[in-house]
Amino acid sequence: MNQKPTYNMKNLINIKSILSLFLYAAGAILLVSSCSENNTRDSKAEAREDNVRKLAANDTTASVIEDDNDYNFLVKAAEMQMEMISLGQLAQQKGTSSNVKELGKMMEEEHTKSLNEINTLAQSKSVSLPTSETEDSRDAHKDLNDQNGNDFEKDYCKRMVDRHEDAIDLYENAVEGSEDPQVRAYASEKLPTLRTHLKNAEDSKERSDNNKS
Structure with missing residues (x-):
């Protein structure tokens, strides 16, 4: 039985010569397709392509995170921050109660700070991150x-309850399993804040669920 090959950030380095040729040829195709998609290009895919280009151009760059778990943590964490910011802004616009408006304001402000921290950490590792929300976040x-x-x-x-539960799981996994000490330290530092956010979201959910209006 043929086994499907698995690609990660590590073995992408080992196929530098193939990628260099492929990316050169694919560049024109990507440019044409992106123009025809009216800015609907997947930002996550673009970030990964950018990281592949970096690895193909310089496989001796020690600052690039080679562990796929660390790479995926940074990407997913950035995606979550962008969703929290966007939905927090929406809550401030459409919320009818002070507690939901305040929750949205807090989410926007604190996740904007977290997004900046994630971007700074990723830049220190020469890792490109998505710059816009995922399709799932846009649908939400x-x-x-x-x-x-x-x-x-x-x-x-x-x-907010569901996404913060997801975020806590993601950050706990990074604390336990990351091979990068800076990623572990960042995830550990942010976990108390995420747990506070979850409690705030749960309290707001209870109040909204009990509102019969």
Whole structure:
């Protein structure tokens, strides 16, 4: 049985010569396709292509994170920050209660700070990160934007609870399994804040769920 090959940031370095030729040939294709997609290019895919180019151009760059778990942590963490910021802004616009508006404001401010920290950490490792939300985050924004009143508030708070539970799992895994000491230190430092955010989201969700208006 043929086994499908697995590609990660490490073995991408080992195929430098192939990638160099491929990326040169693919550049024109990507340029044409991106122009025709009206800015719907996947930002995550673009970041990974940029990282592949860096590895293909210089496989001796020690600052590039070679462990796929660390790379994926940085990418997923950045995606989460961007979603929290975007939905936090939406909560401030569409929220009808002070607690949801305040939750949205706090999410926007604190996750903007976290996003800046993630970007700084990634830059120190010569790692490119997505610069826009994922399709899932955009869909969540659209679904929430289509709702109003307490229906919006209940679904927003539920999303915040769910996403912060996901974030805590992600950061805990980084603390336990990362091979990079700076990634471990960053994840460990941010976990208490994420747990506080989760508690705030749970409190807001309870209040929204009990609101019969």
